[in-house]
Amino acid sequence: MNIRKLRFITLAIAITGCVNANAQSRADKFALIPYPKSLTPGTGSFQITDKTTIVASGAFANEAKMVNVLLSPSLGSQLAVTTKAAKGAIVIKRDERLTNPEAYTLTISPQQVVITAKEGAGVFHAVETIRQLLPVDVERAMHYNSLSLPAVTISDAPAYQWRGMHLDVARHFFSVSYLKKFIDILALYKMNKLHLHLTDDQGWRIEIKKYPKLTEEGAWRTFNNQDSVCMQRAVENPDMEIDPSHIVKHNGKTLYGGFYTQQQMKDVVAYAAARHIDIIPEIDMPGHMMAAINSYPFLTCNGENTWGKLFTKPICPCNETTFEFAQNVFKEIMAIFPSKYIHIGGDEVDRTDWGKSEACKQLMEREGIKDLPGLQSYFINRMEKFFNANGRQLIGWDEVLEGGVTPTAMIMYWRVWVPDAPVKAAKNGNHVVMAPGNPLYFDSKYDKNSAKNIYFFNPIPKGLTAEEAKLIEGAQAEIWTEYVPSEKRADYQYMPRMTALSELLWTNDQSKYDSYKHRIINQFARLDALDVNYRLPDLDDMIDTKVFVNADTLKVKSPLPGMVVRYTNNGTMPTASSPVLNNYIIYRSQVVKLAAFTASGRRGDIYTINYKQQPYAAPVKAEDAKPGIVVNYYPGDFKGTTYLPAAASEQKFVAPGIVVLEEVKAPSFGLRFKGYIDVPQQGIYTFYLTCDDAGVLKINGQTTVDNDGMHSPVEKSGQAALDKGLHPFELNFVEGGGGYTLKLQYSLNGSAPKDIPASWFKN
Template sequence: MKKTLLRCIFLMFVIGVSCSIALAQNNDARYPVIPYPQHLMPGNGSFVITAKTVIITPDGKFANEALQLNELLAKSLGQKLATGQKAVKAAITLKYDAAITASEGYSLTITPQQVVLAAKDPAGMFRAVETIRQLLPADIEISTHHTTLSLPAVSIQDQPVYAWRGMHLDVSRHFFSVSYLKKFIDLLALYKMNKLHLHLTDDQGWRIEIKKYPKLTEQGAWRTFNNQDSACMKQAVDNPDMAIDPSHIIHRDSKTLYGGFYTQEEMKSVVAYATARHIDIIPEIDMPGHMMAAINAYPFLTCNGENSWGTLFTKPICPCNETTFKFAQNVFSEIMEIFPSKYIHLGGDEVDRSDWGKSEACKQLMAKEGIKDLAGLQSYFINRMEKYFNAHGRKMIGWDEVLEGGVSSTAMIMYWRTWVPNAPIKAAKNGNQVIMVPGNPLYFDGKYDKNSASNIYHFNPVPKGLTAEQAKLIVGAQAAIWTEYVPSEKRADYRFMPRMTALAELLWTNDVAKYDSYLNRNIAQFNRLDNLNVNYRMPDLDDMIDSKVFVKSDTVIAKAPLQSMTVRYTNDGTMPGPASPVLNNYIVNKPQVLNIAAFAKNGRRGDVYTVNYKQQDYTQAVSADTKDGLKVYYYPGDFKGTTKIPEAKSDKVYTVKGITVPDEVKAPSFGLRYNGYIDVPQQGIYTFYLTCDDAGVLKIDNQTTVDNDGMHAPVEKSGQAAMKKGLHPFELNFVEGGGGYTLKLQYSLNGSAHQDVPANWFKN
């Protein structure tokens, strides 16, 4: 009797869990909203929109938001809906609600009888409109006429966790059209982002018209092709997205030049477009460093009239001449006329100060002002410019280097240097508001792989070491797209979509428990992105191991990530194309290399996965007297790859229990060699996943198992080893090149989930 009761209880539990999972998946399909609302209560039935539906604004407010909604619906209905202020049946009502305190907060109630959007501020009402947009069919984005549109019944109360939810776009290294900026803004609006940080100037190009200094764009907006352009052209042979946009190439004085700039009127139109969508554009004019384009046009800006590259960075403008401040203030005076934003970004990063130390004018200024060092001289420039901004009602933002010589507590700090982890803590303790932009995981020009969305979604913007009050100074985060190797608008799309959706949900909803739900809802975004003509990165193929082994044979199975996609392959060294064979239970029984990719219906190709198949018998285990842990040999120094680590054993040797970097390793750049054995509990083909920043190579049984060499941002590579139960020689070489490291080793066996290699498997 007792066993029967237990079985019944267990069965009820299983049924309950299954029903909960099914219900959650149904809700994800019915309400595929990103970012997910703070509170969502499903309803029964739907509200049907027809050409007779009326949009009501009873308080006479929210005219812009009502217009945005009406234009969205008109794309599919073929006409705008009637509007009014008096209540009618079966209407869509946009109403003022003083009880909603958050400026971007809103409520949304959809029943079969009516739709009510409520907010206190226009920004909140616009966010409600974007939720409506995502609840409508994906073809709402194109002019496909419907006689009716259906909205699922629901009750939503919503507001963001973080006030700053942004994207950064570098238009200096490669230039983008006005129409693309507006497309970019539309995508930010769709996912409830509210800041667009435009990096308008740098060494490679000055992109905004300044009427006081016309040569900034006459000369500074154009260049002959540089080494970054050449690298892009080389990649364009296999990837057309990497081609330089011909619309930004001109011929002048027998030279081929690349570039472009925005007139002030053009940029004002972009600002107005963003303002209507409640997105704040923050301009960045980067100084005192990264000013080569300006100095070429106006050499008086440097301390000695020279303009060249130093050891790492270009020569900066001179903070010791009044002509420099006159120039900077004149430039920012015009910038403020174009951009009404409360925020102005001054840059302040990567400054080679060596020429300042040689300048007599700087020596005199430092003596006069009591400035002790060159970092203090940079702070003098930064603080003086901040006072100018403040006097004009603006707030200054600087990259985290502005902390080095001291900065006022009123400046905002944008943290990016992951190798200086205490920078945001130092800023918050100084009373500065902080925007988190760490290179890992928020530099979207970095490699995009299957772990990118997860790394972003699980990122905590608040660093450890802050009190609750100090944590409130972390106002949000943004992702950055630096464009040295992003030469086209299509490539920019690929770099930020769809991983921006993970950032949008992190900053708005901030609930890691919703990650699986996010993955389900994200699938629903691809049709919408297709209709918006976004060249997004297509979803990853599962189980694409870089180096696979087989004993007798292996069957290659690759499930298309979306029903609309087809997986194709080649085995002759060429890249797969739309006419390549479909991958369907392909049998591997001899060593070979497969190139595999998914294709959309329009023939667009996703990432190409190169899988190297090697035949291997199960390697024999070895006998040895061992102790727990691995030996780690430490080599301080700058090594460009694992092959540069010295062969001799280092004098500094540590023992670690797992794949961790010893606490004693303090050098900014170093090499590590882990040596010992891995003790596997059963015979099988083990898959290892090595994530590292910078270089890493894993060897098992003296054979390269995972090759993740090269100096790069965090990226995962994978490989397999066929092993019999017991001890097997193990070696892992790792290089950190400076700038913060990542090192993680996981495994799976027979298709199991990835997990960290247990520490008790390692012996020495």
């Protein structure tokens, strides 16, 4: 090769390496989440000492205070706040030209820090950006003589105005201190709405002075079936232990519960408001009211307070005493929560008893109400008038659309199996918050795709014009707590995947996903300092069932620096004293359990790999095999794939692959895909089955992937050693109602997963 050309190539490689190194250094220095709209690194740094002043007008007094809340624990004293210009200061300025109330610019130079914004929310978001640029130890109030900020210019504003999290404190209760911690984490990642689900069948959590029994009695319960599940899971996972601070002895009974006094909640509301987070209270009605009805049975149509086929019996919309109660409750709620929005719930209402009530029959005739959904709308619309008269706006779950709703109500969409609900709402003129169960129910089980599914979620549903799309306010994620019994478990369920939601709603740039995956790793040390029990990163290439012909070597890369992977092969759970995994050779069938451990001994998720030794399965002959796969369709309710009938169904179709055909219309159903899979070469094939609810894949009559059970979308995987040719194939799938997910992919000898070609399926 020409020497000059060689030198050029060498120089190009060196330059490329420098560019990559600089890009990596920049990513580490500015590992911000959510990432700003515009970021330009500068030269040098600004040093903050206890002599630094804050220059701000009275209009930004709260934000100047928040700067001191951030800095003074590490500097040892409050920074002086002045309205006069000063050298080497942190300067907060108003900029009327900014149109977005949450927009800001942040300019850090060696001479000063300048924050400009139109409103306090924008200033506060700039302060939280500064927080992420500071050393992690400021979260621990570690003492510094000076704090260094890298020079940078940032111009920033959110893509969506509703960036929310929901926390259900009714099923399991959470302390005031945890609510404040939760608010701090929301603020750190520029979320601005906290939706508190304060009441449900299992507990009433807010003091209502006019109806004291709501908390004297309704805030407490004996352990229920959900508590029992938590107790069982706590045997292997201490995070699932029910918080003993919420357990009391009363009249010889062990009771679980708790509630917030009005003064406690006013304090929480003020804490959130200082951080520009709006707390939206939800008092769920007319359904989910068992905790109230137990103490005030006059609320029902017939005095009964029982479970129906699916849900509890609701309060009665046909008695004036019901409206008197509801309005009295909401008057006290409005005195606690200044939020423009009040959430009334309105979901999962068993209306059966309304149809039997003489009072309801008379009301429906008098008001011209045609059906029971219309009767629910009568209740919702009447309550909305009360809210509006008090300067508030009603929010309801998307069921409130069913009987008709005014265009002024806000709709919160959650039912993924009713995909046109947000479209209908927007076309009706309603503002909409997207909160679909998939992917935004954070009480659902994590898998390796959780963060990516959130990051690539599009809050704008198909079928809207550009003008209608403006009615989509944003999105929020839910933490329902039937099986979230502790504060540690709540942390685990929402972090770190909330950061993906934060970046989606603020930055809204899918091209930054690879950068996000690196930046989130940089955030873990800060979360450690904030005592957040976040879920540790996934171990790569974990396959539930692995096969090998002769031998295999199990090697797993540690997901983070300082973490080690430990294993057991005797059925016990890995502990901090289990052997460290280091190219473990598999030469016989066995079960291996793995977990990553931090230096402090904290354990990540446990992975169970079922190793099976098997030869390459010989193909079968099927001379008359035709393209496609036979689908047996079983309408009805099934609790798992084992409940599907063994016999062929009356309704059969031929599908091109693993898809749910349009002919499948039942809300709950089972499918059996049966035929052959024609693999093009010998190898170890890995199959990845994602389903909601249950699914089991069998190849050559052997269970390859077991994803059975009623659950949200989760990926499971398994392998089969196959020779080239046709192999018997069967996939059983059950949808229990509430929207389905079904996806099957494959990889060969460790290649990247991809969809199975339709040409492989035969029948």
